[in-house]
Amino acid sequence: MDRRRLFLALPLLLGAAWFLIAQAPRKYRTAPVGYSDTPVITGQKWKVHDIDRPQPPIVAPGAAYGQPPADAIVLFDGKDASGWLESGRGANRGKPVPITWTVKDGYMESNHGGGSVYTKEKFGDCQLHIEWAAPTEIDGDSQWRGNSGVLLMNRYEIQVLDSWNNKTYPDGQAGAIYGQWPPLVNVSRKPGEWQAYDIVFEAPKWEGEKMVKSPYVTVFHNGVLLHHRKEIIGPMAHKIVAPFKPHGPEEPFGLQNHDTLVRYRNIWMRRLKGYDGQPALQ
Secondary structure, three states: OOOOHHHHHHHOOOOOOOOHHHHOOOOOOOOOOOOOOOOOOOOOOOOOOOOOOOOOOOOOOOOOOOOOOOHHHHEEEOOOOOOOEEOOOOHHHEEEOOOOOOOOOOOEEOOOOOOEEEEEEEEEEEEEEEEEEEEOOOOOOOOOOOOEEEEEEEOEEEEEEOOOOOOOOOOOOOEEEOOOOOOOOOOOOOOOOOOEEEEEOOEEEEEOOOEEEEOEEEEEOOEEEEEEEEEEOOOOOOOOOOOOOOOOOOEEEEEOOOOOOEEEEEEEEEOOHHHHHOOOOO
């Protein structure tokens, strides 16, 4: 083979050699699972790549986005509302009574004249997923269109509202920390279409009558960020900023009845703990 032919064939020969090398079985490789001779991480007791640091717990994810992972507490599965109570009206005002909301076809729906509902189980720091839909029949505007609310600890409200082409005060539209912070954006779907909130809530911490850590919340609406670890400055209130009042480390989760027909489905909650097995978020 002359030099010219060799030069032309060289790329093909090199490519064939590389292909054969790539197809050869790779030798199984091992790497250290940690170290003990590294510096301590600032603000922690652990070293960089610490071999003694606890492994994170394994949690099986949901089968699809929005489905509960293995460690979730399913609060409403579309059929069973036995874990809920309702805040009574009239002679039973404020007293727990059996839930009167409609439960059918995979959802539960608020009603006219009934009370807000809340879970029998209590929660503190948590991750929440909840899906909701505003009514298709439009019989009002502003705060009279699909008004409800997600009540963290049954007192800190993330507003539920039909905010599709419906002007209202910004700190009262869908996804607002009601009366405090408007959402960063409005990503509302049309009335009747299912929407989703994904919420991470950090409960306040109290020492007697003194609050030593404020509550914080992160909210995604239909997959879009509305609030990033935003400080909550008080419980839900209309036209005022209400003061905090001491309460337990865990309280029920609630859904507001604002005399409009809002539907809910696929509600689940995860209790959150801190890094390295600590009992609370840090």
